[in-house]
Amino acid sequence: MMSKLFFVLPALFFSAALSAQATEKQTPTDAFRGQTQYQIMMCSLKVKLFASKSTLGTATAEDDPAKCIKDGKAEVKKFYPAALKNVSKNPSATKLIKDYYAAWLTAFEAVPPRSDELRIDYERRQAASEAKYDEIWNRLEVEAGI
Numbered sequence: 001m002m003s004k005l006f007f008v009l010p011a012l013f014f015s016a017a018l019s020a021q022a023t024e025k026q027t028p029t030d031a032f033r034g035q036t037q038y039q040i041m042m043c044s045l046k047v048k049l050f051a052s053k054s055t056l057g058t059a060t061a062e063d064d065p066a067k068c069i070k071d072g073k074a075e076v077k078k079f080y081p082a083a084l085k086n087v088s089k090n091p092s093a094t095k096l097i098k099d100y101y102a103a104w105l106t107a108f109e110a111v112p113p114r115s116d117e118l119r120i121d122y123e124r125r126q127a128a129s130e131a132k133y134d135e136i137w138n139r140l141e142v143e144a145g146i
Contacts, residue, residue, distance in 0.1 A: 027086055027146065028083045030146070031083070033083075033137060039073075040072070040130075043072050043111045046065045050063045050065050051113075065112050069111060072108065073108065076104075084097055090144055096140040103136055107126075107132070107133055110126075110129060111126070
């Protein structure tokens with residue numbers, strides 16, 4: 001029970017923070033970025049919960065992170081066209097938002113650990129992926145002036 005709270009409480013706090021941001025005026029680009037951050041965080045938590053449940057022998061097909069990845073990609077895809085349109089007058093920013101989306105998709109699809117991967121290697125790989133798409137986003141903010 002305590003381990004479930006460990007995973008659920010951060011998600012609830014993050015969701016509340018996103019809801020608070022949603023009440024403020026967001027650009028389509030900000031909404032896209034927020035959705036990518038939310039989806040990767042939720043599926044990362046789902047992976048950890050699935051691992052815990054698997055260890056306990058209580059995991060079900062519904063707990064499988066693959067569904068989270070599929071649903072998360074579909075949700076983020078809804079925000080992409082408006083974000084792209086928002087920066088369309090700036091060719092460099094347009095390229096960077098495409099680069100960000102590609103880097104994020106690659107990282108998102110790789111959220112589940114590999115079967116032979118040690119935990120420390122998994123955490124390093126996740127951190128490297130996050131650093132890559134964060135760096136692209138930072139260049140986008142500079143280029144687009146957002």
